[in-house]
Amino acid sequence: KTVVAETAAPIKVAVVVCLLRGKKVLLGRRRSSLGDSTYSLISGHLEFDKLSYSILPSESFEECATREVKEETSLDIDNIELLTVTNNLFLNEVKPSQYVAIFMRAVLADPHQEPQNVEPDFCDGWEWYEWDNLPKPLFWPLEKVVQDGFNPFPN
Ligand SMILES: CC(C)CCOP(=O)(O)OP(=O)(O)O
Numbered sequence: 080k081t082v083v084a085e086t087a088a089p090i091k092v093a094v095v096v097c098l099l100r101g102k103k104v105l106l107g108r109r110r111s112s113l114g115d116s117t118y119s120l121i122s123g124h125l126e127f128d129k130l131s132y133s134i135l136p137s138e139s140f141e142e143c144a145t146r147e148v149k150e151e152t153s154l155d156i157d158n159i160e161l162l163t164v165t166n167n168l169f170l171n172e173v174k175p176s177q178y179v180a181i182f183m184r185a186v187l188a189d190p191h192q193e194p195q196n197v198e199p200d201f202c203d204g205w206e207w208y209e210w211d212n213l214p215k216p217l218f219w220p221l222e223k224v225v226q227d228g229f230n231p232f233p234n
Pocket residue numbers: 093094095111113122123124147178180220
């Protein structure tokens with residue numbers, strides 16, 4: 080069944096952060112109208128003209144990754160690298176949408192820092208998981224790259 084959108088909704092852009100600590104990666108179960116109850120990497124919309132962050136005219140992928148990780152876990156990150164870019168259709172959600180998801184990887188600035196669940200209305204809590212033992216179900220953009228054999232760890 081093809082979904083015909085009445086008005087062309089804008090394609091959105093989000094940054095997805097593979098935060099690596101040793102052999103593990105940080106995931107949280109989402110509470111959201113998008114991918115509710117699925118396990119996701121830290122992710123967030125690439126924002127334009129965020130006066131409150133006094134970042135003009137808009138933020139870089141690295142600035143977005145740093146901001147979203149701070150906002151959602153209060154963690155500080157380093158060595159942020161671009162890994163891959165994916166095109167994701169969300170047709171089974173309440174509101175159909177399309178997202179370009181920019182996968183980045185990073186490490187903790189302080190390896191002893193533990194994540195806080197800063198936005199409990201949007202996340203059930205953050206846990207470290209081995210890549211070969213990820214929780215299910217995964218948030219669609221992550222599920223798709225895992226199916227394609229994606230691995231964020233440096234070889
Ligand atoms: C496709 C997905 C990565 C969308 C954006 O993620 P998100 O809902 O976590 O966005 P925010 O953290 O910006 O609220």
